[in-house]
Amino acid sequence: MAIHDDIPPPYSMVGTHGVFPRASHDERARFNFLANLNKHVAGTLGPGNKLAWEKRAQPKFVAEQGRAPADRFEVRRAMNADPYHRFWSALKRNNMEMRQQNGRSIVLRQLDDLDERARLASGNGDGLELDPAITIPRYQTAVDTHCMPGSYFGEERPGDVSAGANYDCGIFVTTGGGMGALSDGGGQAIAKWAHAARPGWQPRRILDIGVTVGHSAVPMAQAFPDAEVIAIDTAAPVLRYGHARARSLGADNIRFVQANGEDLSRWADGHFDWVQTTMFLHETSGQALPRIIAEAARVLAPGGLMLHLEQPQYDDTMPLFEQFMRDWDAFNNNEPFWSAMHAYDMHDVLAAAGLPRDSQFEAKVRAVVDETIFPPSVEGDAEDFGRAAVWHAYGAWKPA
Ligand SMILES: C[S@@+](CC[C@H](N)C(=O)[O-])C[C@H]1O[C@@H](n2cnc3c(N)ncnc32)[C@H](O)[C@@H]1O
The missing domain is CATH 3.40.50.150 (Vaccinia Virus protein VP39)
Structure with a gap:
């Protein structure tokens, strides 16, 4: 895989600062695909959920319960049994997992370089105050937030920037650009x-x-x-x-x-x-x-x-x-x-x-x-x- 940092936008990971991960042609193509899949899942396939609710899941719920759902949780339980919603939900989840895998693989293969670039950009470290004694709150450690392996605080090795670099490059997919x-x-x-x-x-x-x-x-x-x-x-x-x-x-x-x-x-x-x-x-x-x-x-x-x-x-x-x-x-x-x-x-x-x-x-x-x-x-x-x-x-x- 050749590295092509000079590929212009649109629909590209556009790294315009000194510590942005460098991506190859194929990595960019994967991110571009995932960003557009994300938009497709939300914008084109998303409305199908409403149709499935109105035409299938809601009438079924009303026929079985003799009443309309009382809250969003009852809607969720009814929709979780609907084949269209199950398909849509699995696709959306899978897209997020692929985004994390792609971001992590881009970052980890160049972590030495990223850490070095971050060290140089940070200069004498003025304006960065870390506290090794801090306790990460339980609500942060209990899950890998939005499927990020290691969440925000995890390190591949002590003192690295891997979580930040993955977050920065992958948010392009999460937000559809x-x-x-x-x-x-x-x-x-x-x-x-x-x-x-x-x-x-x-x-x-x-x-x-x-x-x-x-x-x-x-x-x-x-x-x-x-x-x-x-x-x-x-x-x-x-x-x-x-x-x-x-x-x-x-x-x-x-x-x-x-x-x-x-x-x-x-x-x-x-x-x-x-x-x-x-x-x-x-x-x-x-x-x-x-x-x-x-x-x-x-x-x-x-x-x-x-x-x-x-x-x-x-x-x-x-x-x-x-x-x-x-x-x-x-x-x-x-x-x-x-x-x-x-x-x-x-x-x-x-x-x-x-x-x-x-x-x-x-x-x-x-x-x-x-x-x-x-x-x-x-x-x-x-x-x-x-x-x-x-x-x-x-x-x-x-x-x-
Ligand atoms: C979704 S991100 C916020 C995005 C960011 N504000 C932005 O505009 O790009 C949530 C962040 O909150 C941090 N965090 C979670 N609990 C915290 C707390 N109690 N105090 C400070 N930061 C916390 C996490 O480590 C994570 O970096």
Whole structure:
């Protein structure tokens, strides 16, 4: 297999920073296939589930039970017996497993080189603070989150960047390319949203909890170059990689700190002007989430912004079938807290942390995508796998 790092986009793994894994022609072809299969499974085959529900599984349930399903779990049990859904679900799961295998095989064969490039990009290590004494929370060790072997914190050998490199290159498949060349469309969108929400606002200190490799934190740091961004995570390999990635992208105003969002005691009350989480809370737990929000509210300065990007919560207005479909990751993709978390009333959670309802808001945040790299699909876009991912934001401006 020859190495062809110069293959241009579109539909390619586009590594545009100094520690991105180098892929051969065949590896790229596999990732491109998997990204497009992912879009096909969601966008073209996904609607077949609704048909199977309406024409087959739901009438069967009603005939047997003499009533409509009461919740998303009853819909799931009925659909788990349906042949179309079983086929679709197996294909989706298999696609994720193939994405992990491909990412891991790309990364592991060049791990020496990746570790060396990360070491060089990290320079003297200024801005990377690891804590070998940290305890990885049980909700992280209990499963390989979204089927990543070793999850975020696993190492092939001590001190490596394998988990970060696999996460960074494979997210192209997971998002169907919807987050742009650097997979940072979410972070760009957050920064754009903040500029529009409060023009001229200059936060001095920003805390990003659950940073992983910095897909969101780096564009935030670049959009607010005078701010100091503290990016925390419990997992060392993603922090090592994230630090090197940020430095190779020229983002020098971020510090990557190994710390648990449940305990921010090293920072004083009101230390940050902005506390951010992005697709993070659903990977915690029922006990951890309120602790994290309470700590985040404590370290937030009066007048500061708390913002959490997630998928929409399940409420009474969301049909049970949609709740069931959105629950797929909880039961098939090692995201055990997903289902429970999306049933929370996030307004209550924020209010319990001292952010009253009249200080809260909800917003839609659409990923910013480079259209020259990801042109519109000729087949049209599905809800979650269109060119641009869309998140639901829950936030509050802390009363002054
Ligand atoms: C889905 S990823 C977040 C993605 C990231 N925010 C982004 O925008 O690209 C979840 C991350 O949270 C980290 N994590 C999980 N529990 C944590 C905790 N209690 N404190 C800090 N980080 C945690 C995991 O190690 C993982 O890197």
